[in-house]
Amino acid sequence: MDTWMLLTILVLSCFVGYFAVWGVTQALHSPLMSISNAISGIIIIGALTIAGTAESNISKILGLISVFLASVNIFGGFAITHRMLSMFKKKEKK
Amino acid sequence: MQSWLIPFSYLLAGIFFILAIRSLSSPYTAHRGNIIGMFGMLIAIITTICSPLVDKYLYILVAITCGGIIGIFFAFKVRIASLPQMIAVFNGLGGLAAVFISLSEIINGSHAYFDISIGLIIGALAFSGSMIAFAKLQELLPSGAFVFRYQQQINLFLLLTLITLCIIFLLTPQINLFYWLTAIAIILGFLLVLPIGGADMPVVISVLNSYTGWAAVGIGFSLNNILLIITGSLVGAGGAILSYIMVKAMNRSLTNVLLGGFGQKVNSTTSAEKNKKVNIGSAQDAAYIMENAHKVIIVPGYGMAVAQAQYVLQKMAEDLRTLYNVDVKFAIHPVAGRMPGHMNVLLAEANIPYEDVFALEDINHEFASADVAYVIGANDITNPLAKTDSSSPIYGMPILDVEKAKIVFFVKRSLASGYSGIENPLFFANNTIMLYGDAKQVTEEIVNTLEQNNL
Numbered sequence: 001m002d003t004w005m006l007l008t009i010l011v012l013s014c015f016v017g018y019f020a021v022w023g024v025t026q027a028l029h030s031p032l033m034s035i036s037n038a039i040s041g042i043i044i045i046g047a048l049t050i051a052g053t054a055e056s057n058i059s060k061i062l063g064l065i066s067v068f069l070a071s072v073n074i075f076g077g078f079a080i081t082h083r084m085l086s087m088f089k090k091k092e093k094k
Numbered sequence: 095m096q097s098w099l100i101p102f103s104y105l106l107a108g109i110f111f112i113l114a115i116r117s118l119s120s121p122y123t124a125h126r127g128n129i130i131g132m133f134g135m136l137i138a139i140i141t142t143i144c145s146p147l148v149d150k151y152l153y154i155l156v157a158i159t160c161g162g163i164i165g166i167f168f169a170f171k172v173r174i175a176s177l178p179q180m181i182a183v184f185n186g187l188g189g190l191a192a193v194f195i196s197l198s199e200i201i202n203g204s205h206a207y208f209d210i211s212i213g214l215i216i217g218a219l220a221f222s223g224s225m226i227a228f229a230k231l232q233e234l235l236p237s238g239a240f241v242f243r244y245q246q247q248i249n250l251f252l253l254l255t256l257i258t259l260c261i262i263f264l265l266t267p268q269i270n271l272f273y274w275l276t277a278i279a280i281i282l283g284f285l286l287v288l289p290i291g292g293a294d295m296p297v298v299i300s301v302l303n304s305y306t307g308w309a310a311v312g313i314g315f316s317l318n319n320i321l322l323i324i325t326g327s328l329v330g331a332g333g334a335i336l337s338y339i340m341v342k343a344m345n346r347s348l349t350n351v352l353l354g355g356f357g358q359k360v361n362s363t364t365s366a367e368k369n370k371k372v373n374i375g376s377a378q379d380a381a382y383i384m385e386n387a388h389k390v391i392i393v394p395g396y397g398m399a400v401a402q403a404q405y406v407l408q409k410m411a412e413d414l415r416t417l418y419n420v421d422v423k424f425a426i427h428p429v430a431g432r433m434p435g436h437m438n439v440l441l442a443e444a445n446i447p448y449e450d451v452f453a454l455e456d457i458n459h460e461f462a463s464a465d466v467a468y469v470i471g472a473n474d475i476t477n478p479l480a481k482t483d484s485s486s487p488i489y490g491m492p493i494l495d496v497e498k499a500k501i502v503f504f505v506k507r508s509l510a511s512g513y514s515g516i517e518n519p520l521f522f523a524n525n526t527i528m529l530y531g532d533a534k535q536v537t538e539e540i541v542n543t544l545e546q547n548n549l
Binding site: 003006009010013014016017018020021022023024025026027028029030031032033034035036037038039040041042043044045046047048049050051052053054055056058059060062063064065066067068069070071072073074075076077078079080081082083084085086087088089 | 116125299309310321339
């Protein structure tokens with residue numbers, strides 16, 4: 001795809017990210033860190049493409065290692081976020 | 095497979111990620127957000143695996159399953175107090191994945207040299223920086239500022255070498271240069287985080303989090319992948335904003351924090367202050383005063399987390415509320431703890447309701463009407479010198495105005511100064527009572543007294 005097209009997408013996404021993150025309440029900054037950690041594991045799709053298309057064996061193996069590492073990141077990140085969020089409770093009504 | 099299916103599902107995944115972050119605006123929608131995020135990831139992974147580009151399903155599924163099991167295992171095993179180091183490790187692994195992807199692309203003969211170099215360098219910095227952050231938080235390395243001679247000069251030299259090598263690589267792409275680039279970026283990441291002290295970790299972790307996002311953007315450009323660019327910039331922008339918020343909460347500049355070495359100088363005025371009078375109280379005194387109060391504001395700091403006092407603190411708040419009808423609130427400074435929002439999670443872990451926990455700007459006006467401020471394991475974030483002494487290293491930092499409460503209790507082991515290395519004049523104020531001892535033990539004694547007095 002055209003580099004200008006990609007740059008446009010990059011800049012617009014930065015704006016979206018900027019506004020979305022400012023809306024996050026301060027109390028949830030830790031879950032924000034862990035969920036963005038999990039989401040940054042999206043490089044797994046880069047790793048999958050590489051592992052799937054590479055011609056040399058070294059490239060394939062490196063790709064597979066990255067798939068593994070990114071999965072730790074993804075599953076771990078979502079699980080930690082889940083754990084943190086389930087601790088935030090409302091006051092019990094008495 | 096239909097050709098529109100991949101871009102369409104990537105679009106969906108991107109939207110889901112934005113919604114996931116957006117839903118963290120309130121703890122009541124946050125849980126749903128996490129699930130939306132998982133869905134986005136699931137869609138992205140499944141479409142990519144099913145695309146005609148990918149075969150070798152078996153290996154890929156094995157890699158994903160192993161990674162998933164390890165990730166989930168550690169995520170549920172780790173103690174809440176150790177979450178910052180766990181997040182640092184996960185972040186580091188993300189960075190390492192970016193490094194391997196870049197290497198793999200170069201070896202495979204890709205020509206997007208610039209984009210790949212960006213992904214590689216930022217990923218490598220995120221990886222090695224996160225490892226040092228982990229080691230410091232886990233106290234495998236001394237958690238304070240680690241400074242040696244010519245440190246900044248060496249870092250600057252490495253940075254310039256990195257940039258020069260990168261330019262040479264772009265002009266004459268040779269794979270050997272790429273390996274050198276990897277090695278130097280990793281070393282630089284180690285050295286950059288080494289001089290940064292423990293209490294600055296919220297900034298460091300946010301910055302490293304931001305890096306993995308930008309690394310994903312670099313890889314996205316090299317692979318022409320829109321979803322990587324969208325998601326990477328969401329994460330990158332998010333981390334950048336968090337770093338900004340943290341730095342603001344300390345009234346320092348990002349460069350000042352990242353250059354490191356803060357808080358290692360001992361203030362020379364300490365000895366002169368030694369003769370001042372200090373009020374020392376017992377847990378029984380504190381219990382008596384608090385049960386007769388109308389309003390108590392509790393200010394927890396990292397020392398509370400180290401002593402694991404959050405559960406007994408919850409008990410104290412509940413006893414005061416139910417047995418003595420006292421209005422109890424918690425006040426949290428933005429940089430309390432070792433990562434953004436760390437203290438909120440620790441209090442939530444101890445079943446302290448979300449509604450009782452307030453951010454600095456929401457509670458600061460209430461100290462004037464409070465009978466008691468109970469400061470436990472915190473110091474610098476209450477130091478009024480931040481408002482009055484322009485020569486102080488923490489001058490201008492927003493603080494919690496505990497000195498406005500009628501009585502201030504400080505639960506501390508000693509009069510030692512805080513992370514910034516400066517003395518807190520509040521310790522010597524007339525309305526301050528020091529409760530010496532371990533945060534958990536002192537609070538336990540208070541709880542016991544509260545319960546006995548009510549019999």
